Amino acid sequence: MRIGELSRRTGVPVPTIKYYVREGLLPPGELSSPNQASYDDGHERRLRLIRALLEVGGLSVAAIGDVLVAIDDKEQPVHKLLGAAAQRLVPEYGDGGGHDDAEVVLARERVTRLVEERGWRVHPGNKAFGALEASLASLARVGHGSFAELLDDYADAAERVARVDLEYTARRVDREDLVEAVVVGTVVGDAMFAALRRMAQVDASSRLFAEERAE
Amino acid sequence: MRIGELSRRTGVPVPTIKYYVREGLLPPGELSSPNQASYDDGHERRLRLIRALLEVGGLSVAAIGDVLVAIDDKEQPVHKLLGAAAQRLVPEYGDGGGHDDAEVVLARERVTRLVEERGWRVHPGNKAFGALEASLASLARVGHGSFAELLDDYADAAERVARVDLEYTARRVDREDLVEAVVVGTVVGDAMFAALRRMAQVDASSRLFAEERAE
Numbered sequence: 001m002r003i004g005e006l007s008r009r010t011g012v013p014v015p016t017i018k019y020y021v022r023e024g025l026l027p028p029g030e031l032s033s034p035n036q037a038s039y040d041d042g043h044e045r046r047l048r049l050i051r052a053l054l055e056v057g058g059l060s061v062a063a064i065g066d067v068l069v070a071i072d073d074k075e076q077p078v079h080k081l082l083g084a085a086a087q088r089l090v091p092e093y094g095d096g097g098g099h100d101d102a103e104v105v106l107a108r109e110r111v112t113r114l115v116e117e118r119g120w121r122v123h124p125g126n127k128a129f130g131a132l133e134a135s136l137a138s139l140a141r142v143g144h145g146s147f148a149e150l151l152d153d154y155a156d157a158a159e160r161v162a163r164v165d166l167e168y169t170a171r172r173v174d175r176e177d178l179v180e181a182v183v184v185g186t187v188v189g190d191a192m193f194a195a196l197r198r199m200a201q202v203d204a205s206s207r208l209f210a211e212e213r214a215e
Numbered sequence: 216m217r218i219g220e221l222s223r224r225t226g227v228p229v230p231t232i233k234y235y236v237r238e239g240l241l242p243p244g245e246l247s248s249p250n251q252a253s254y255d256d257g258h259e260r261r262l263r264l265i266r267a268l269l270e271v272g273g274l275s276v277a278a279i280g281d282v283l284v285a286i287d288d289k290e291q292p293v294h295k296l297l298g299a300a301a302q303r304l305v306p307e308y309g310d311g312g313g314h315d316d317a318e319v320v321l322a323r324e325r326v327t328r329l330v331e332e333r334g335w336r337v338h339p340g341n342k343a344f345g346a347l348e349a350s351l352a353s354l355a356r357v358g359h360g361s362f363a364e365l366l367d368d369y370a371d372a373a374e375r376v377a378r379v380d381l382e383y384t385a386r387r388v389d390r391e392d393l394v395e396a397v398v399v400g401t402v403v404g405d406a407m408f409a410a411l412r413r414m415a416q417v418d419a420s421s422r423l424f425a426e427e428r429a430e
Binding site: 045048049051052055077078079082083086089115118120121122126127128129131132134135136138139141142143144146147149150151153154155156157158159160161162163164165166168170180181184185186188189190191192193194195196197198199200201202203204205206207208209 | 260263264266267270292293294297298301304330333335336337341342343344346347349350351353354356357358359361362364365366368369370371372373374375376377378379380381383385395396399400401403404405406407408409410411412413414415416417418419420421422423424
């Protein structure tokens, strides 16, 4: 198909498609004449993936490029590939100024204990490990260190969600599908869980504080 | 204390503190002389909260202003206040171009059915409702509509997390504490859950694809 048809099918404007090609996110179309390129279903699918990572995942163009490189690199074994993709999908949290203050040291101890207790095979150098540390340290700094008491309940729920996530990805047979499923599921899954958590909170809050309405 | 001491205690630079005062995020210090203002523990606590919302929550200065207004408005009943704060904490997701295409219509039906089945007291106008719709529509657009089969497992996990979230906030007696706990818990809780989900995924993936290493 021509670029105009690709644009109509995906809702992505032609100049944006050209920009993605220049940035290397999308492979160029095949030249059918010196001035005309032809695009196929593979382009359409890749374009929808880019849009989902941008609009739902909130990833930068550079981060999307990294993820796509990981998908396309057929040399790496699957678990390394999944790890590489997952590392790029960890949101960056503030670290409270870049130094390891008392709160960070305590948070690291707490996270290390959690990982040991659960027998999780996660290296302390993993970005998610650091992100959890940063969250706990931040709670302590704003005087809500006791929120960390909920850590085990959160971890139980996270284990449950991760189990169904992996069952979903393991259904894929094709290597590209597998990584794509991890990428999409991880990014959209965060958004999905956050929305469901808000909805369940609204429900719980409405039940808890309902008597107030009668006042 | 003077502004320099407030800056040392919180790690927030003096010009940044002055900016927050100008933007109305932080109340001005009490003038002890024409050129000198004095700050107290309330300022220090508010400053730490602002920093957490910015650095961990990723909220804009305008969004933080809205949340703080909700905390400080003593006129509203608690459940309205919690609702107002929670609405501002829903991340903005792309809606795929602003029009209700077939994917959005189907996603809305699915979310409506979920809410009915669970008996959740959540209005369709709630921003989290729309965010969940957007996530599901986005999955369908990238050819991963079947990820939505995990919705019930996600909702079970979200209910569990929301229950402990509410138990945590319900421990507060003071009204300002209550809202602050909701705000901090909601924002940092998302970050905490996302990090735990990644860690549990790494563990599950390492167990599932471990045999590949021996190759």
